[in-house]
Amino acid sequence: MAWSITDSPDVFRAEAGAFVASRPDLHTMMLSGLDTIERLRSGEATPPAVLGWWRDEGEERTTGAFVWMPPHLLAASRLADAPCTSLAQLLSAGDHPFRGLMADDATIRLFSEAWKTVTGSTPESELHLRLYRLEQVAPPRVAPPGEPRVATAKDRDLLHAWCTSFVEEAGSLGADLDTFVDERIAGKGWRLWEVGGEAVAMAATTPTVAGMARITPVYTPPEHRGRGYGAAVTVAVSKAAQEAGAAHVLLFTDLANSTTDRLYQRIGYRPVSNYQIMQP
Template identity: 65%
Template sequence: MTWFHTDEPEVFRSEAGEFLATHPDLHTMLLSGLGTIEQSRTAGEAPPTLLGWWREPGETATTAAFVWMPPHMLTASHLTQAAATHLAGLLSTRSEPFTHLMADDSSARAFSEAWRVTTGSSLKSGPRLRLHRLGRLEWPHVIPPGEARTVTGGDRALLHDWCTRFVAEAGSLGVDLDAFIDDRLSRGGWRLWTVGGEPVAMAAMTPVVAGTARLTPVYTLPEHRGRGYGAAVTAAVSQAARDAGADHVLLFTDLANPTSNSMYRRIGYRPVCDFRIVVA
């Protein structure tokens, strides 16, 4: 049993693509990360990349995978204890600094223990997250004043400012911020909720990959919170994802934020699985 790895997205897709497609909701972070790498390569860029897939002895089927663009967050599928142990060993020998990993709760705990045993260093527990999937979209019973509009290039400075504020409140997005903004901007993935022409909240979606789109981030200016703008812009982007062909519309919530968890439930999102970020 071992990890195989490459820096070539097409090789990774041929070896792990079928595995990722079996549960595109649980593998949403890997799929969107792989898409970002592929788009960068198409644009003539070559970000540092390590893509891995796990196979048991004598087997040809992939049963785990990870996507990593150092020094950003490594995202992993479900890991057995053996896969977690071997992944810790692999990363401990790399020249690129490992900074943080995101995986389902049990896998993140298994990797943390493996990292401690392998390196002698303990990882810190970061945010605990819950993956949700949209069932039937339920618009807020009382829609607040204003309307949603698609973001244009003229809004980029506002997006950068608000994303910076979001990261300060909620933590890193796990990718390069400018690339994150521009990727969604180029695909028409951003929406603003405006009142009298003034933006008060924003949300974005990833491209539809394997029938799946994920909402991130959702942000309302502090002075405009508690008025339903976050729910309204989330509903607008959720509908846009459905209209774009997504069978699975997903989002992550921070379990430490009961307000947002409650809001997403009211508009139709239901829990799928708990995740955890661990930090070096």
């Protein structure tokens, strides 16, 4: 039993595409990563890609997969013991420096044990996350003042500054900020909440891929917090994602922040699974 590896998105889709698309919620990070690789390769860039799928011996059905664009995080599906051990061996001997894995809690535990056995080093969990899926939009019972609008290129400096603040508070967005901001402006994925012509909160949605879109980031500057603006702009951007064709609207929260957990459940999001980001 071993991983099959390719750098070709076309080959990966032929071998593992049906498996990855079978659970757009659980495989959200793989779907986004694959979409990013394909979009970059359709232009002038040729980003490195390591794409893998797992089939048990004698089986034709794919039961595990990962998508990796070094040096970013590797995103994996739920994996059993054998593929975790094989993946640890593959990554420890690979050509690209391995900087971290994002997967569900059970996979992280198995992979961490395998990594320690293979390398002798003990990995650390950097973040504990919870994946939520939108069940039905439930606007706040007491709506805050203001209204949403689509952010445009004129808002770029503000979006960039707020994204920088978000990263300082919550951690990396996993992409170059200039690219992250500009792609979402071009795709009309940003929403600002305005009160009296002043922007007081922002939220963005990823492009819809395989019926899935993910809300990230959601940010309210400290001076505007506690007034319901974050919930309101999240409702607005969630509706926008649905209108763009997303049947699965998702978001991750940091389990260390109980406030956001309660907020998202109040507006219609329900827990799916817990995830971790592990660093070797």
